Amino acid sequence: AQTVTQSQPEMSVQEAETVTLSCTYDTSESDYYLFWYKQPPSRQMILVIRQEAYKQQNATENRFSVNFQKAAKSFSLKISDSQLGDAAMYFCAYRRGYGGATNKLIFGTGTLLAVQP
Amino acid sequence: EPEVTQTPSHQVTQMGQEVILRCVPISNHLYFYWYRQILGQKVEFLVSFYNNEISEKSEIFDDQFSVERPDGSNFTLKIRSTKLEDSAMYFCASSEPGGQGVGQPQHFGDGTRLSIL
Numbered sequence: 001a002q003t004v005t006q007s008q009p010e011m012s013v014q015e016a017e018t019v020t021l022s023c024t025y026d027t028s029e030s031d032y033y034l035f036w037y038k039q040p041p042s043r044q045m046i047l048v049i050r051q052e053a054y055k056q057q058n059a060t061e062n063r064f065s066v067n068f069q070k071a072a073k074s075f076s077l078k079i080s081d082s083q084l085g086d087a088a089m090y091f092c093a094y095r096r097g098y099g100g101a102t103n104k105l106i107f108g109t110g111t112l113l114a115v116q117p
Numbered sequence: 118e119p120e121v122t123q124t125p126s127h128q129v130t131q132m133g134q135e136v137i138l139r140c141v142p143i144s145n146h147l148y149f150y151w152y153r154q155i156l157g158q159k160v161e162f163l164v165s166f167y168n169n170e171i172s173e174k175s176e177i178f179d180d181q182f183s184v185e186r187p188d189g190s191n192f193t194l195k196i197r198s199t200k201l202e203d204s205a206m207y208f209c210a211s212s213e214p215g216g217q218g219v220g221q222p223q224h225f226g227d228g229t230r231l232s233i234l
Contacts, residue, residue, distance in 0.1 A: 045160070105160075106162070
């Protein structure tokens with residue numbers, strides 16, 4: 001069974017600085033997708049960024065980028081120029097690649113990010 | 118931008134009562150999901166639904182749970198006889214068609230907070 005591990009329960013960053021959130025996963029599959037979701041205090045789940053396992057190039061979305069290391073099964077999220085609005089719980093999630101879009105997301109336990117002014 | 122809409126935002130129910138949580142997925146999406154998040158814990162998959170039938174369900178999704186798409190827009194989760202441990206935030210998600218293996222992201226609603234007394 002696939003598992004997702006986020007080893008940092010809490011992180012803190014100064015406004016305008018850069019922070020990296022860690023995520024590792026375990027799978028025997030070669031085709032899969034990885035996601036980072038943000039959950040602010042309002043509790044909604046917002047997609048931040050996604051990565052296809054077959055792509056070597058790391059995904060980037062404005063101030064958010066990932067470091068995808070397939071051999072190491074590592075998928076970290078880097079937030080540059082941190083803003084107060086980035087404060088939230090961040091969840092790493094895995095989804096297998098075959099079987100169409102019915103595949104479930106498997107979430108890690110989350111990292112609570114605080115942004116200090 | 119289209120959104121997944123969930124109602125109600127907060128539901129308080131006596132133990133043993135039936136509850137129905139409602140979701141309106143994004144209009145062109147064909148894959149639907151329910152997840153739950155017990156306070157302070159990670160998000161857990163409950164069930165996925167496609168073409169008017171359940172595609173996959175977790176161990177949590179026992180006989181007390183059911184899902185339905187009663188018309189072309191709503192997607193509901195029913196809990197027949199609620200238990201204290203059903204207290205959680207319930208998220209609906211949907212994704213658009215994308216063919217086999219295409220990593221279409223799941224878009225989440227704001228959630229329904231279910232409190233069982």
